[in-house]
Amino acid sequence: MGEELSEILLTLGNGNRIKVLEDAEGVYCTSNMISTNNDESIGDLREDWKSWVKSENFEYIRKNPIDLAIVFSPRIGQDDVDVDNFAKKVVCALQNHEIDKENRYLINDDSQIQRMLVQKTSKLDKNGLITVSFRTSNLNKPMKLVSPEKI
Numbered sequence: 120m121g122e123e124l125s126e127i128l129l130t131l132g133n134g135n136r137i138k139v140l141e142d143a144e145g146v147y148c149t150s151n152m153i154s155t156n157n158d159e160s161i162g163d164l165r166e167d168w169k170s171w172v173k174s175e176n177f178e179y180i181r182k183n184p185i186d187l188a189i190v191f192s193p194r195i196g197q198d199d200v201d202v203d204n205f206a207k208k209v210v211c212a213l214q215n216h217e218i219d220k221e222n223r224y225l226i227n228d229d230s231q232i233q234r235m236l237v238q239k240t241s242k243l244d245k246n247g248l249i250t251v252s253f254r255t256s257n258l259n260k261p262m263k264l265v266s267p268e269k270i
Contacts (some may be wrong), residue, residue: 136266138238140188143252145180145225147171151194151247155204164212164249169223172213177225184233184256185226187213188264192240194247206237209251225253236262 139146149167154160189209193200210232215224226232233256 137248137250138188138190138240138264138266139250139252140186140236140254141263141265142254142260143188144254145171145174145177146250146252148248148250151191151197151249153191153205153208153249155200155208161208161212164209165223168212168251172223172225180225180253180255181215181227184231185253186234186236186256186260186262187232188236188238188250188252188262190238190240190250190252190264192248195245197247200239202237202239205239206235209249210235213251233258234262236264238264 137148147168149164152160152163152167187210189206191205191209210229213225214229215227
């Protein structure tokens, strides 16, 4: 279902381009499987991106403050989803849960998030889309979403 971004995913079928955090050190894009009324969707998301977060390249992230951007388009039936509730689910999925023996996490604790930008976009397709991007926190650099040429 989910996969690390490639040039193919940068422009979606309807011509919209995805948005990621400028100077992102990591980007992940997947179908929108989050339900703000259902905690099982957190486990679904963690299962989907487990190979991404296990990357050795992210070991330093688990110990440092980050800037995080979450851009999502609602799937059919999510017209009234609140951005804050949606973001809480994604952040919960990103952080370490000691009961998770497979280490499917990006950060040890949500206190590592220094700044967070969340944007809800128009529906891109029936399944919706979640794009998570991050970088090492730099409070002197503005958080800006860009449409990259390639990642």
